[in-house]
Amino acid sequence: MIKSTEPLNHTAKHHTPSHRHSTRQLYWVTRGIIMIEAEHTHWAVTPGVIGWIPAEIPHSAWMPVDARGEILHCSPTGTLLLPLLPCIRTASPFLQLLLQKVSERVPAGVHSPYLMHLEQVLVDEIEQATPALSQLSLPADARAKQVAQFVLAGTGDVLSQSVMAKQAGLSVRTLSRLFMQQTGLTFSQWKQKARVLRSLEFLQSGTPVSQAALLVGYENVSAFIVVFRRFMGMTPGQFQVLARC
Structure with missing residues (x-):
């Protein structure tokens, strides 16, 4: 279940040191770029790319330019079967619209059947999305x-x-x-x-x-x-x- 949304709004050169969250995070940018390091992987999250960080996974972030976007916080456990490892995926126009629709509904605080259906469609779309090319494995x-x-x-x-x-x-x-x-x-x-x-x-x-x-x-x-x-x-x-x- 998606618990809350959080605006992503950082200026150029902002750095977030390595940290972890109790929730699972789905994030994307509408403007700018975020460089993420997690699980021996270096990623560039740009418009048209979504990122996924499971709960309790250490990760750090760096914004080389101004970045705008949003984060969806998901329950650490639940029925939403999302990836077990950090990853980035290519977001189709439909997936981007779906993310926007879900993020608009969550702040209302009412987890309606409609929102639950949207969440399941979101999971299905993420499963079908292809891995984004802007990732680079780091040597262990x-x-x-x-x-x-x-x-x-x-x-x-x-x-x-x-x-x-x-x-x-x-x-x-x-x-x-x-x-x-x-x-x-x-x-x-x-x-x-x-x-x-x-x-x-x-x-x-x-x-x-x-x-x-x-x-x-x-x-x-x-x-x-x-x-x-x-x-x-x-x-x-x-x-x-x-x-x-």
Whole structure:
């Protein structure tokens, strides 16, 4: 059962340290972007994406730009069979309208049969929704995760893999093996996707594609567009159009 709603309204650079909730959370943004870290995964929640955090799961959040949206707080137990693990899903236009309809009904405080039906349709739609592409697994090994944080912070744009590996106390070979084993991507692939996720902040704020490419370490904008499309399923320009809707 959905217990309450909470407006999501944060200014750029807002950071919420790692915390947990007694309720299960379903959240989405209508404007801006939220970077979430939970369960060894780094996510970018943008318009058209919904996020799910089960009860008592530690997670942190970072808003690189102003973010507006809403959170639905669900009972920690109940008949709503939602995912057991944190995840993000692509929200169809119908699912977005359904979320809006449910959030309008919950504050009334009357859990009517109509609202219960809406909740079940909402669960069915979430189950059918495809996983969003803007997520990136983090290595579980503390040393490899340190390198991952270097890359996410932009340090990887100026430091080579060998230098970052050495700073983390690893050989390049061990670092490469850990990334493949624990993230499913080669280090090079992981770094490319991390750059794409970092670029969302700049694209969301209206930065030209060519400038966004430079800011995340690409000297060739065409190469950036190819990599962006590979990981996000759309071009940077298409993402900017979606973000403005």
